[in-house]
Amino acid sequence: TQLLEQSPQFLSIQEGENLTVYCNSSSVFSSLQWYRQEPGEGPVLLVTVVTGGEVKKLKRLTFQFGDARKDSSLHITAAQPGDTGLYLCAAPRDSSYKLIFGSGTRLLVRP
């Protein structure tokens, strides 16, 4: 069974701090996606990483796909209250079109 494990589960930090969220698996994936879900909304796609070792930046967010395509990280620099939300990683199950989701990381950025 393919699983995606995220850590930490919860994170409460002060505005301006940096943080890293991890998404790990024992399985190899063809690609991996990161979503952010705010209260009362559906998940919004932030980025898709495809190549092992790939690094993508989205303003203050940096996403990295592991060399072996088994893990990924999301680093946020100088977090802001607007970054508050549930961060989810997701990957195609068995290289199909069906996504499996990680357990999620709930981030609270305090002003």
Next chain:
Amino acid sequence: SAVISQKPSRDICQRGTSLTIQCQVDSQVTMMFWYRQQPGQSLTLIATANQGSEATYESGFVIDKFPISRPNLTFSTLTVSNMSPEDSSIYLCSLRLSEETQYFGPGTRLLVL
């Protein structure tokens, strides 16, 4: 990108009743999906809604409990039948525009008393 709307946005229902959730997309898409997000949990795929044929259900989900319709390429419904408090969740429809791009609707928040 795509615009996805869901109705209702939230509902409170009594045990034993059924609720039909609608998902409307602003463009024609081949692949639509229904997910469940239980309180404090991540997303679990319920089924793939196939246009013109029966939905394909994931392990642990059955058609009698979650009947799905897909009458055309822009619309789908999910019914939660004979509800119990364990069905209290957020139900989300999503669509796949490309191999690497999947979009989600805003979700329907269901509370079963």
